[in-house]
Amino acid sequence: MATKYRIFGSELSPYSVKIRSYLRYKNIPYEWVVRGSWNMEEFSKLAKLPLIPLVVTPSDAVLQDSTPIIEHIESQYPSPSIHPKDESLKFISALIEEYGDEWGNKLMFHFRWWHSDDRNACARVLAYSRVVGDDEEEIEKVTASIAERMVTRRHFTGSSKDNAPLIKRYLNELLSLLEHHLSSHRYLLGERPAFADFGLAPQIYELASDPTGGGIIKNRAPHTLAWSQRMLEPKNEGDFLKWEDLEPTLGPILYNVGNFFLPWSSANTNAIKQNKDLFSVDLDSEKYTQNPQKYHAKSLASLKERFQAVRDHTQVDRILENYNCLKWLI
Ligand SMILES: N[C@@H](CCC(=O)N[C@@H](CS)C(=O)NCC(=O)O)C(=O)O
Known part of the structure; x- marks a missing residue:
């Protein structure tokens, strides 16, 4: 039996x-195993x-899917908690975690794989992490095959010519909102990391590591960049704040969740129920079209279950209603 968690x-x-x-924050010993040709078997x-x-856990259980992985480990290592005690904030944090995983990923993925400069740079970095040795020809071959494969996968997340200007707009808006919030807070819910940070920050970290995304974020959102890097080694630097203290700059982020991510996610679920190959949804009066994504329907259903499980809905319903989120969750 191993003594450490192993992350492939x-x-x-x-x-x-x-x-x-997450494991670093919890101070849980782990081994980081880069997945490559040498350990693919x-x-x-x-x-x-x-x-x-x-x-792979120390008792040799195998876990996949980052959200349930965190929930599983959190149940065994509850302290320091990534959840505020306040039920409303706890749900809002889970909502932003989901937004990071699904919507944040859509933005990052598009910027990473859309323009050939970004695509080739990332494919090359991946190739170097997968190939043992320094065979230039082999590196070139693997780079080209990763880049080609990713072009065929872009449509899965909605990265297309028609959506490109929309996704650019979504990213600009998100960065402005985050920048405003993070210029006065160390983390999304105050001065210590929450579930929300673990979902959203890694997408921004990845965006910042790419040529175009890195240029945008370094120019326009330095606090956001610093937060995404801080989240590599997150620490308690104080407490979670109250909603009243967070609202001025976190409210607009929730509004973005309610105007873009949740209507998109809901339309995606409806398209899957109706067996559609393609769906369109009006997001802030602009038409966005993509193929349905099965996984997102599953994760929206889990989020709704989480919402149902909130015991006292008085405050959370009021907040979510104010920021256009409530109707998508009931
Ligand atoms: N919902 C999953 C998503 C995992 C995922 O999409 N992983 C990507 C990399 S970020 C992947 O493994 N893609 C296939 C590959 O790299 O071979 C999670 O939260 O863990």
């Missing part, structure tokens, strides 16, 4: 970085899905 992951995988940040034997992160 990659520096370019936001969900892997998310789990690593071991990985494939363990993996139910060909996805990273994959976590």
Whole structure:
């Protein structure tokens, strides 16, 4: 039996970085195992899905999917908690975690794989993490095959010519909102990291590590960049704040969740129920079209269950109603 958690992951995988940040915050010993050609056989034997992160616990249980992985470990290591005691804030934090995983990823993924300069740079970084040795020809071959494969996968997250200007707008808005909030707070819910930070920060970290995304964020959102880097080694630097103290700058982020992410996620779920191959949704009066994503329907359903489980809805319903989120969750 191992004594440490093992994370099969990659520096370019936001969900892997998310789990690593979480284990660091909890001070839980882990081994970071870069998934590559040398351990693909071991990985494939363990993996139910060909996805990273994959976590092997000290008792040899295999876990996949970053949100349930964190929930599982949190139940065993509740302190320091990533959840505020206040039920409303706890749910808002989970909502932003989901927003980070699904919407933040859509923005990052598009910028990473859309322009050839970004695509080739990332494919090359990935190639170097996968190939043992210094065979330039082999590196070139792997780089080209990763880049080609990712072009065929772009549509899964809605990255398309028609959506490109919309996604650019979504990113600009999110960065402005985050920058405003994070210029006066160390973390999203105050002065210590919450579930929300673990979901959203890794997507921004990945964006910042890419040529175009890095340029945008360094120019326009330095506090946001610093937060995403702080989240690599998150620490308690104070307390979670009250909603009243967070609202002036966190409220607008929730409004973005309610005007973009939740209507998109809800339209995606409806499209899956209706067996559609393609769906369109009006997001702030602009039409956004993509193929439905099965996983997101599952994760929206889990979020709704989490919402149902809140015991006292008085405050959370009022907040979510004020920021256009409530109707998508009931
Ligand atoms: N919902 C999953 C998403 C995992 C995921 O999409 N992982 C990507 C990397 S970030 C992946 O493994 N893609 C296939 C590959 O890299 O081979 C989670 O939260 O863990």
